[in-house]
Amino acid sequence: MGGHVGGEEAHEAQPLFETEVSKGTKLAYRVYAVTVLIGICSIWVYRSMNIPTAEEKGRWAWIGMFMAELWFGFYWIITQSVRWNVTHRYTFKDRLINRYGDKLPAVDIFVCTADPTMEPPTMVISTVLSVMSYNYPPDKLSVYLSDDGGSEFTFHALLEASRFSKHWIPFCKKFSVEPRSPLAYFAQNSKPEDPKVAKEWLAIKKLYEEMKCRIESAIEKGCISKDIRDQHKGFSEWNSEVTKQDHQPIVQILIDRRNPDAVDDDGHQLPTLVYVAREKRPQFPHNFKAGSMNSLIRVSSEISNAPIILNVDCDMYSNNSDAIKEALCFFMDKERGHMISYVQYPQSYDNITKNDIYSNVSSAVHKIELRGMDGWDGALFCGTGCFHRRESLCGLKFSKNYRGELNSLFNTTKDSSVHDMEQGSKVLASCSYEKGTQWGKEMGLVYGCLVEDIITGLTIQCRGWKPVYYNPERTAFLGVAPNTLDISLVQHKRWCEGMFQIFLSKYCPFTYGYDKIKLGAQTGYCLYLLWAPNSIALLYYLIIPSICLLHGIPLFPEVSSLWFLPFAYVYAARNACGIAEALACGDTLKAWWNSQRMWYFRRTTSYLFAFIDTITRQLGFSQSAFSITAKVVDDDVLERYEEGTMEFGTSSVMFTIIATLSLLNFFGFTAGILKIIWGYGFAEGLTVQIGLCLVVVVINLPVYQALFLRDDNGRIPSSVVFKSLVLASLACLIPVY
Numbered sequence: 203m204g205g206h207v208g209g210e211e212a213h214e215a216q217p218l219f220e221t222e223v224s225k226g227t228k229l230a231y232r233v234y235a236v237t238v239l240i241g242i243c244s245i246w247v248y249r250s251m252n253i254p255t256a257e258e259k260g261r262w263a264w265i266g267m268f269m270a271e272l273w274f275g276f277y278w279i280i281t282q283s284v285r286w287n288v289t290h291r292y293t294f295k296d297r298l299i300n301r302y303g304d305k306l307p308a309v310d311i312f313v314c315t316a317d318p319t320m321e322p323p324t325m326v327i328s329t330v331l332s333v334m335s336y337n338y339p340p341d342k343l344s345v346y347l348s349d350d351g352g353s354e355f356t357f358h359a360l361l362e363a364s365r366f367s368k369h370w371i372p373f374c375k376k377f378s379v380e381p382r383s384p385l386a387y388f389a390q391n392s393k394p395e396d397p398k399v400a401k402e403w404l405a406i407k408k409l410y411e412e413m414k415c416r417i418e419s420a421i422e423k424g425c426i427s428k429d430i431r432d433q434h435k436g437f438s439e440w441n442s443e444v445t446k447q448d449h450q451p452i453v454q455i456l457i458d459r460r461n462p463d464a465v466d467d468d469g470h471q472l473p474t475l476v477y478v479a480r481e482k483r484p485q486f487p488h489n490f491k492a493g494s495m496n497s498l499i500r501v502s503s504e505i506s507n508a509p510i511i512l513n514v515d516c517d518m519y520s521n522n523s524d525a526i527k528e529a530l531c532f533f534m535d536k537e538r539g540h541m542i543s544y545v546q547y548p549q550s551y552d553n554i555t556k557n558d559i560y561s562n563v564s565s566a567v568h569k570i571e572l573r574g575m576d577g578w579d580g581a582l583f584c585g586t587g588c589f590h591r592r593e594s595l596c597g598l599k600f601s602k603n604y605r606g607e608l609n610s611l612f613n614t615t616k617d618s619s620v621h622d623m624e625q626g627s628k629v630l631a632s633c634s635y636e637k638g639t640q641w642g643k644e645m646g647l648v649y650g651c652l653v654e655d656i657i658t659g660l661t662i663q664c665r666g667w668k669p670v671y672y673n674p675e676r677t678a679f680l681g682v683a684p685n686t687l688d689i690s691l692v693q694h695k696r697w698c699e700g701m702f703q704i705f706l707s708k709y710c711p712f713t714y715g716y717d718k719i720k721l722g723a724q725t726g727y728c729l730y731l732l733w734a735p736n737s738i739a740l741l742y743y744l745i746i747p748s749i750c751l752l753h754g755i756p757l758f759p760e761v762s763s764l765w766f767l768p769f770a771y772v773y774a775a776r777n778a779c780g781i782a783e784a785l786a787c788g789d790t791l792k793a794w795w796n797s798q799r800m801w802y803f804r805r806t807t808s809y810l811f812a813f814i815d816t817i818t819r820q821l822g823f824s825q826s827a828f829s830i831t832a833k834v835v836d837d838d839v840l841e842r843y844e845e846g847t848m849e850f851g852t853s854s855v856m857f858t859i860i861a862t863l864s865l866l867n868f869f870g871f872t873a874g875i876l877k878i879i880w881g882y883g884f885a886e887g888l889t890v891q892i893g894l895c896l897v898v899v900v901i902n903l904p905v906y907q908a909l910f911l912r913d914d915n916g917r918i919p920s921s922v923v924f925k926s927l928v929l930a931s932l933a934c935l936i937p938v939y
């Protein structure tokens with residue numbers, strides 16, 4: 203007997219997850235890092251020892267180079283931490299199921315959407331359907347859609363989805379369908395062979411297509427017909443006065459899981475489904491996504507109040523129906539579960555082309571850096587695909603006595619009627635509710651920052667919690683990545699601006715996080731928070747050496763000099779390491795090359811504008827707004843994306859910068875070559891500059907093509923061609939001191 207009990211206990215004590223620090227490449231990496239550091243220091247020594255005298259030309263240019271290299275070096279040093287301690291996490295789902303059976307906690311799922319044209323309702327409800335059909339007891343699930351667009355088309359689509367879910371959920375469970383977003387599922391799968399399955403498959407596909415048709419035709423017509431309006435009381439919320447920016451709070455419970463009639467085709471309960479459009483008034487700032495998440499936190503507390511919250515963006519459908527159980531392995535672990543505030547899955551996309559032309563995947567970031575942050579207990583909250591403990595999200599500080607039992611804490615079944623719940627929730631979703639409260643400061647997501655996710659994650663960590671980054675074999679969520687250059691650069695500008703803003707604010711990890719999070723996490727954060735100032739150093743490095751080349755002023759040691767070695771070594775070693783990492787993460791060589799181009803584009807445009815805007819805002823000149831990333835583009839744009847042709851098309855200022863820099867470096871390179879041909883020889887010390895220009899030219903090949911050779915709509919518009927030619931020519935004339 204005793205033995206048996208002991209066995210049970212041992213079984214109980216087994217951990218639900220494990221953390222492993224990767225050892226294999228650690229030593230190699232450290233050796234590499236030390237050698238690069240020696241190289242960087244040598245470069246600094248060289249720069250400081252060889253500053254041109256006041257009489258020589260190029261003294262200031264030289265000092266500028268020194269500054270840029272100082273910056274690059276410091277940035278490199280503080281950002282080493284994310285590669286120092288890379289960890290992996292493993293979960294044991296079977297143990298969780300064995301131990302807890304059906305006694306699992308309730309989960310509230312938040313989906314955010316903000317604009318029915320940029321985020322089509324059919325896409326939004328596919329995401330909703332995918333999270334409604336998780337392999338998880340439906341009587342423990344509640345799904346909330348926050349519609350910042352306040353659109354009756356989105357409401358209509360959700361109403362349709364609530365009906366379709368009755369067929370879709372049993373179909374998914376019966377055939378273990380993956381992924382459970384109908385949009386993605388039907389796009390990826392063709393009719394099954396088995397005739398019996400095929401029959402059901404065709405039937406459900408037909409239902410799906412009919413639903414899609416109804417949703418889209420309502421949008422096309424531009425109004426909801428009386429027929430449809432009569433189907434649900436919720437439509438009465440929309441009248442001629444309701445606009446996106448100005449409307450009353452709307453909360454509609456479309457499925458109430460307590461209702462005995464809310465069952466699917468197989469007679470199983472359905473998860474609760476709620477539509478929320480928080481109140482919007484022009485005179486009240488709505489705080490973008492952070493505001494909508496905070497409304498959802500409150501509204502859900504009135505309706506289901508689950509202890510665990512999953513939040514996803516409207517394009518991020520669930521790709522793994524077991525993701526909830528896997529995330530719970532962290533929260534439910536006996537030993538360490540109570541310390542965990544959130545479990546972040548990586549952001550992955552389902553529209554990536556083979557060589558990932560806009561470098562959306564960033565494998566090295568997901569497979570190395572974010573795991574490295576996790577190694578310092580500093581896993582970032584990335585805004586989507588994240589499971590939260592409601593209490594830690596709502597501002598609770600972790601304390602030694604906190605046990606955080608997820609099952610007993612919350613009363614998840616309320617007795618109030620649907621009508622009472624809706625009325626109660628409306629108050630919580632009103633503009634004035636937050637006045638004088640800690641919402642947006644100590645509670646919920648933090649306001650006032652363009653990357654509400656990163657800053658919120660940081661504050662949670664500083665309250666003593668230990669978040670987790672979990673990157674399992676099967677991708678848990680898939681979203682839509684930007685598929686034009688413009689969209690991608692604008693997105694990065696927003697991120698970069700938000701991050702730099704954090705660095706300059708009271709939330710700077712070095713001060714705010716001092717003594718609260720590990721030093722490795724503090725510096726790790728700065729890898730991202732300091733993207734913006736990188737742009738200045740890089741721009742200097744791209745402009746001045748080529749101008750000096752045109753003027754015949756050397757800024758680097760000659761190839762024959764010993765001082766050339768540290769430059770060559772740092773450059774070669776860093777790229778070799780980058781390639782090795784990319785290949786180890788499963789990228790192609792071409793994808794790595796594309797990522798270098800995007801690295802360069804982002805730093806010279808997005809980060810520059812982010813830098814300027816952050817500084818002007820800091821001085822109080824401007825306000826920043828969250829520009830939503832478009833998720834749909836025209837067909838011919840999409841075609842070029844799929845071919846891997848870079849899309850310019852618009853006359854954005856960013857493209858003028860890109861084109862100007864490419865031309866300037868081309869001029870520099872040509873001038874350098876001509877100098878050699880006309881017999882000035884190598885001895886002048888310009889070889890490295892010629893080489894630098896050459897690298898820039900090669901990376902810019904698609905830009906020259908778009909400037910001069912292409913004739914499709916994605917080429918660089920002629921106004922930009924003209925502007926950049928003028929600017930580059932003027933730059934050649936800039937005198938150098």
Ligand SMILES: O=c1ccn([C@@H]2O[C@H](COP(=O)(O)OP(=O)(O)O[C@H]3O[C@H](CO)[C@@H](O)[C@H](O)[C@H]3O)[C@@H](O)[C@H]2O)c(=O)[nH]1
Nearest residue numbers: 314315316350490491494515516584585586652653830831
């Ligand atoms: O006023 C707003 C603006 C946006 N959103 C939603 O926020 C999500 C993210 O917006 P998106 O335009 O797709 O931005 P991304 O650049 O793709 O978002 C990344 O970066 C954001 C921070 O800048 C994070 O919030 C996101 O989770 C993360 O995916 C979308 O579901 C939007 O519907 C709102 O709900 N209200």
Ligand SMILES: [Mn+2]
Nearest residue numbers: 515517681831
């Ligand atoms: Mn997005």
